[in-house]
Amino acid sequence: MDQKDISQAVIGRLPRYFRYLGELKDTGIERISSQELSERMKVTASQIRQDFNNFGGFGQQGYGYNVEYLYNEIGKILGLDKTHRFVIIGAGNLGQALGGYINFERRGFIFSGIFDVNKDIIGKDVRGIKVRSMDELDEFIKANDIDIAVLTLPKTGAVEVAERLASDGIKAIWNFAHVDLHLTNDIQVENVHLSDSLMKLSYNLNRNTSENDVF
C-alpha cells in the first residue's frame, strides 16, 4: 500500500498505539484483541481495526494481535528503525528540557547539537553537548548529517531561522516557536503550540464549570 493514501489523522494516532503496545510488551503481554486494546486506549475496536487496515491489518483472527510484532511494525512505519540526528535552536529552558530527554535516543533521535545567540549560554553543557553559537549552525548541519531541527526560540527569529535551515538542507522542523511555519519545499514541519493546548484546556474548564450557560 502506498503510504501517500493514509490520512494525517491516522498517522497522528500511530504514536499512541506504539506507546500502548510498548507498555504491553514491557509487562510481558504477548497477544491482545482489538477489544482489549480498545478498552485500555478508550477508543472503539472498530476505530483500531480501521486504522490498522490502512497498513494491511496486522491481525490474526481469533488470536488477536501479536503485541511485539505489532509494536515493531508500527515502529517501522513511524521510521523509528532508522536513526535521525537532530539539533536544537534556542538553549533556553525548553531547549534544554528537550535536549535532556533521553527517551528520544531510544527511538532513534540522536541529540547532536544545540545553538543559541546568547553569549551567556554559549559554552554551557547540555547532557554532554556544549551550546554553540548560531554562527556555527550552517556548517554544523552540513557536516554532521542533521535531519531534524527543533526550534525553541522566540517567534521573532523563527521564520528567518527556518528559511536558513531550509537552505542548509534540513529535512524536518519540530517547531515550538509561537508562529506557524509554512515552508514551500519538501521540508516537513510539525508545529507544537503549547499556548493553543492551554487555551483548549481553558475552554473545557470554563464550559465544565458553567455548563448551564447559554450564549
Next chain:
Amino acid sequence: MDQKDISQAVIGRLPRYFRYLGELKDTGIERISSQELSERMKVTASQIRQDFNNFGGFGQQGYGYNVEYLYNEIGKILGLDKTHRFVIIGAGNLGQALGGYINFERRGFIFSGIFDVNKDIIGKDVRGIKVRSMDELDEFIKANDIDIAVLTLPKTGAVEVAERLASDGIKAIWNFAHVDLHLTNDIQVENVHLSDSLMKLSYNLNRNTSENDVF
C-alpha cells in the same frame, strides 16, 4: 447556543483563530474577510465560516469580520477573560520553562506555585516563585484557589499525583507526563505527548524521503 453541542475539533481550532486575530489586531488591521483570513491561515474560507457558525457567525456580510470584536469574542469563548491560577508539579527544565513563560499571564493564567520532591531543587527560584516541597501541595491548592495543575513529572508518579490533585479539588490538568490520564470525575485533562508529536514528524520525514516505496 449551548456550548455542549460544539465538537472538540472545532474547539481545537479556536486558539489558532485567536492567535491570528491577535496578530492582525496588533498590526492595526480592523476588518478581514473570511477569504483573506483563509489565505493567511491556509484553511478554506468555508471551514472558517462553518467554525464561526457554531458561535452564531460573528460576521457582517459585505464588510468581513471586525477583527477586534472577533478576537475578543473568541477570547471570551476560550475563557481568557477570566483568571485561572495554576501550579506546576515537577520543577525540572520543562516545568521551569513553563513557569517562565510570561505570555501565559497575558491570557489570564497566573503562575502561582511550583513543586518538586527533589531536595536539591526545593527552594530554587523560578521567576520569583520558590520551588516548594510536595508535602505542601494539598494545603497550598486548597488555600490559594488553584484551578489548573501542570504535570511535568516522570510518568511513574503522574497517575498518583493526578488522583491526589483530584481529591484536592483541582479543576483541570495540563499533562506533560508520558501517560494518558483518565480521571473519572469532572476534571478536564489535556494530554500533551511531545514524543508522539516527534514520531508523527518522523513518519512524515521518512515518507517524504522514500515516497516511491510501497509497503
